[in-house]
Amino acid sequence: MIRMNAKDFDVKIFEKFDKDWALLTAGDYNDRNTMTISWGFMGTLYGKSVVCVFVRPNRHTYNLMEKYDRFTLSFMDEKYRDAMTFMGRNSGASIDKYKESGLEPIYDTDSGVSYIKGARYVMKLKKLYAAPLKEEYFIDKSLLKFYKEDLSDLHKMYIAEITSLLVNEE
Ligand SMILES: Cc1cc2nc3c(=O)[nH]c(=O)nc-3n(C[C@H](O)[C@H](O)[C@H](O)COP(=O)(O)O)c2cc1C
Secondary structure, eight states, rough: OEEEEEGOOOSSSHTTTTTTTTEEEEESSSEEEEEEEOOOOEETTTTTTEEEEOOOOHHHHHHHHHSSSSSEEOOOOOGGHHHHHHHHHOTTSSSOEEEEEEEHHHHHHTTEEEEOOOOOEEEEEEEEEEEEEOOOOSGGGGGGGTTOOOGGOEEEEEEEEEEEEOOOOO
């Protein structure tokens, strides 16, 4: 994989999460997990290139997001859609998702986290700011319908700096 400048990341940003999805991987070599995400955005904050993702506390990955300051996002090609769907429908709390999905984590000694083999793009990220969404802060209360009856488990927002962006040009 080749390292590129985040400022040259020339993709359709409103489709990158929503349509293409991403695989969020957190944890260390011995205890790591990956889940699919489709909520998120990229931009600039405090002069840094950042990504913001939203992880619900009932995800197994959430515990690893809380425990470690670094995580990765792997953006995959369309041929991985089934494996990504699997990663978004099953929990690492009860199964070995890598074994079952065929996706292979690659451990990155630099950052101490893993990313997914075959990814088109990999973002290595370092948390800058994290905060749970709170019911009282919703200006448009109709959005709370996403949580149905369970308002005790609103997503947590993580803003993270892109410390490195890798591209697979194969
Ligand atoms: C297309 C898709 C997008 C998803 N986006 C998110 C998201 O942005 N945030 C989130 O918390 N869960 C999201 N999920 C749900 C998690 O991926 C799912 O609950 C997963 O099983 C959690 O895995 P884990 O328990 O191993 O962490 C998404 C699922 C799918 C299929």
